[in-house]
Amino acid sequence: MSSLAIARRELLEIAGNRKFMLAFGVQTLLLLLLLPAFGNVFESGNLALPSPTLQGFVPLGVVVESDDCDVLLQVLEANRRLRLYRFSSPPVEELERGVIAGYLLIPESYREGSLTQLEVVLVLGGGVKSSVAQDAVEESVAEASSRIAAQRRRELGLNLESAVSVRREFLRQVVVEGAGGERFSSFFLSYLVPLVLFFPVFMSGGVVLDAIAGERERRTIESLLGAPLSRKSIVSGKFLALWGFVSAEVAVWLLGIGVMGIPVAKPVEAMVLLAGVNALVIALAMALTLYSRSLKEANIALMLLYVPLFVGLIYALSVEFFSPRDFFSYIPFNLISRAVTGEGFSHEVLLQVLLLLGFGTLLCIATAVLLMERDDVVFGSRPGIGRLLSDACEALLGAGFAGGMALALLMSPLVFVTAVLVEVALALLYTGLLGYSAKAVYLTVFSIAVTEELLKLLPLRVALRKQRSWLTARASAAIGAASATGFFIMETLAVGAAVLVVFGIPLTKLLYARATTTLVMHILASSIAALGLYRRKKLGTVLIVLAILLHAVFNLAVVEVVL
Amino acid sequence: MIRFERVTKRFYNVTALRELTLTIERGELFALVGPNGAGKTTAIRLLCGVLKPTSGRVTVAGMDVARDGVRVKRMIGYLPEEPSLYERMTPRQLLRFFASLYGVRDAEGRIEELLALVGMLDKADVRISTFSKGMRQRISIARALLHDPEILVLDEPTMGLDPLTAKELRDFVSGLRGKKTVLLCTHYLDEAEQLCTRLGILHRGRLVALGRPEELKAELGGAGRDSPTLEEVFAHYTRGSRG
Ligand SMILES: Nc1ncnc2c1ncn2[C@@H]1O[C@H](COP(=O)(O)OP(=O)(O)OP(=O)(O)O)[C@@H](O)[C@H]1O
């Protein structure tokens, strides 16, 4: 209840702030003026904008049924704008998924050696790049045509102006008809409209700053903390207000776009997704602002957040625009673009992305609440990151055995990344010194065992330093095992990502193979090493060496199998 | 009513309060004095749940502030050292907001009543950003009294008030004796002497003296000498460096 009171006041504050309202008004006005202007420029597919000099800009499928088409193929391959993919049958599915912009069918009847009028068929997807594809193909065909005509002239003295013609077919419409009969190019819809819809969240810095850092700077936080409400409800109230405000702004813009007759294919989905993105960005901005020492520092922090986000937005949209892959459909920016055009939009992907966004938002809000709970964050002498982490470790370990296990798992990304860095450095060193030899390989494999076994003990070291009564030998071994499991998960994810990208082998297969071998080894070795660290003294050292040897032998066995 | 049990508060490397142990009974009017940086504001903030103790605990009516913060805060009216007001709001809007946070019943009537009490009815709908320091202080006082709390915590309440208004406030606080529990912190020793039933002197985070003003004076005075002033008592206990 009290967080609603906070939210209400925050909204009143924003509404009562002439600066914010003026900015909002000007932005909306600009939007209403600019969009139709752009819409006219990009209307009816006269799309000369994407730079035609870009290499391999347009992915084009080629289906060759003829066995006498060398000239045309040669010319096509020489066209730097095109990137060719050969198919044995019409790649309709690829075209629909947007993997290629179109495909060129060279029919059996197409024989450069014959004297008839030749015809190829260009099937276009109607996506943003189809007009460029059409342009490029027509250019190539014209060139092939004149070459063939010249050849015929030379050989037979015949004078045929154009030997080859292109027949165009569309899978979908290039131009989308709006409500008022206006026409919009898909470039406009899939690129500019989404960009505009992200504006409110990039403009949200001011309100976030005012709500969080302003409260601290003007000391009004003190009377809030003295009032009967939890610090959590202060954070959540402010979040609700800021999120509501920015999302309402987006809704107004979407409405404006609708009123202008610009067709947005899935407005509800677009709104939901944008609300999700806004939630994450605002929660992140709140946490950053809370952690900043002053308004000035918060300003810089927010700039460091928003600028990469904005660049990322443009980059993601552009990269997908230039070379579409399934992967890109998970990036919220691109998903919005799909929601606006309706091309390749999937509710399943939307749901997954929303879940991820929601999870991230909760994480950020939880961080903000934890920061808000700290007197040093709210009243100054702000703690450094190291101190925050150390306090977090302390809190986890204070929660007993379960906290220790959680700490081991949570530290595994750090342990893994450190291990990889050390291992790569060592491997480079050995091959540098010894060349690429068996000796270097064995040395590397052994070093890996040492590095990993020692680093996986890190969580236990932290726990032992803070000395807890519950930390028995058995608990130590369990923490070692947890650390090993965390490490294994990180390793599998990393290897899995690499394997998926390079070989296209799915993660599940790999996971099964590794869970029955590598995981067992990791857990066994780490538990032994953990016991060693707990015991210390001579026996302890022996145990750690044993764990390293076990790991090394396993690694060697793997190397033998692979090589 | 209010208990500090070996309360320590550290800010990174500064210890603002060391092992403060203090009990304030219901209906008492307790004054906390001490040099700048002695830890008075820190003690008050700990009581009001604005800060959390590094060790020890503060209880109000048997409830731990750290655990039952929300319930404790409902019982306390807190006047911070520096006005803590939303500048862009008018007094009426501000009081409405806090009335909703404290769950005040018949908020509009109560707001009217308090604005009249602090003499700010005519400015009720003017933005606080245009107010003078004294006017802000009045609004802060109205805010602290809004939910008719059992306990009043006043951090240098007469700072920045003109003499007449300061006297009015002192008379008001003095009239609360026996009805409310009041913890007051001030730099004006005569104000403390005039108002309080008991007095604590803080020095470098430690409670160095505690008792009724007459007791403290008598203790220091000894036999045969003139009774010392409270100022002399203060000087005696806070000898050495300030801050
Ligand atoms: N947020 C903080 N970070 C670091 N140190 C602090 C913080 N707040 C207070 N301190 C330190 O704690 C000590 C006590 O401060 P406090 O404000 O309680 O003093 P005070 O008795 O109220 O002084 P004054 O009479 O000037 O109001 C001072 O040394 C101060 O520097």
Ligand SMILES: [Mg+2]
């Ligand atoms: Mg003070």
